[in-house]
Amino acid sequence: MPRRDPDAVRAPKFSARDRLAFLLALVPWLMDHERVTVDEAAAHFDVDADLVRESVELIAVSGVPGDTSSYQHGDLFDIAWDAFEDRGEIVLTNLVAIDDAPRFSAREAAALIAGLQYLSSLPETADSAAIATLMGKLSRGASGPVAPVGVAGEATDGRLATIRDAVSRGVQLELDYLNSRGEHERRRVDPLRIDSNDTDWYLRGWCHLRQAVRTFRLDRMSDVVVTDRPIEHRVDEVALPDKLFEGATTELVVTLDVASAAVPLLDDYIPDGAPRSTHGDLVRLELPISHLDVLKRLVAGMPGVATVVGPPEARAAVEAWAQAALERYSVD
Known part of the structure; x- marks a missing residue:
């Protein structure tokens, strides 16, 4: 091993807890980068190069005992010692227990990657290096090959950035x-x-x-x-309701029977304190709407789980809308 200058200026000593946290961060980082120099690792973690060397040497004598309850060669981490001592390069050549850690399934990783792609499409997170790095780790760390995932941009993306x-x-x-x-x-x-x-x-x-x-x-x-x-009205000068949707002053109150499992889909539309009652698997509730066209779209989006009970004009409007839709399927 190369001798170190005892008069060299050293970084402040780390506590045992700090060293453990550093080791837990260093190992997966080295796995992701495959071959890096001591100086590159020190610069990335903003620590002294001597701490990196000492930590790598400690990693190389760490492991998990095998079936014999004693440490054999394959039970320890190992590094490319010649590259480490001659050129200051760090290459892990044997990993212990890392592959036994729980992993996301390919489907779980694909779902998370799709969500991250959606986040990366938003203006405030576009071109985020952290998101790209995380997607790469999910792809490599899944238990199986991850199917290619692509999230198409929305037509509203440009308007969203403008607003x-x-x-x-x-x-x-x-x-x-x-x-x-x-x-x-x-x-x-x-x-x-x-x-x-x-x-x-x-x-x-x-x-x-x-x-x-x-x-x-x-x-x-x-x-x-x-x-x-x-702007003439600021956010701290007007009352923004907690709910996204608030009823208008000229409302038509509609009574609906909704499957109990589907009621959470309407929570944003139901005023606080609005009456509701349970009848078997159905919940009867009152919903204020600004126009019957809104009710038509609402019922269309909840086929088979929402029924209009009243008033009569609301039932008639939905019935006429459904009948007109059926007539489009008729063949002359």
Whole structure:
């Protein structure tokens, strides 16, 4: 082993707990990088090179005893000693117990990678090196080959970046909005906050046309323009409700029978304290809606688990909508 200069300046001594934490971080890092120098490892962890050398030497005499309860050669970590002593390179040549650790299945790793790809598509996490590194580790560390996964970008990605820019700068937006009645309106909005519900994105802001806080779905927006006008209502000056969806002042209250397992899908739409009762596997609840078109889309999205009980005009509207849909399948 090369002799070290006893007069060399040393880094502050690590406690036993610090050394253990460093070793636990060093081993998987060395496995990921296959061949690195002592100086590269020291720079990555921001520690003294002597600490890296001492830790690598300790790793090389660490392991798990085999069936004989004594340490044999294959029961210890090992390194390429010539490369380590002559060129200061660290190469692990034998790993112990690492391969016995629990691993994600290929399907679990693919699901996590898909989620990370979705995160990497968002403006605030785009081009994140940490996400790319984590996806690589998941691919290599799964118990089997991971199927290639690709998450397509949403059509709203460009609008989302534009709106985030307006929120961060505190300036107004102008946009065309398709409301629940199918009508296009030009709106001027003070953007306050962006929220998501599953895969749908929403802007919450002060609408100058309605003179109130409103929630806008991004996929119903078009011709979004960021202006130079500062917002007139700030997030700390208006009351943003905890729930994403709030009922309008002119509401139609609809009574629904919903399968109990599907009730959580409606929680964001049900006002606090709204009456509900249980009848076997069904929950009867009251839901305020702004327009019957909203009810049609809601029932269409919950086929077989939601039934309109009343009022009569709501039942008639849903029935007529369903009948019109069936007629499209008829053949002349």
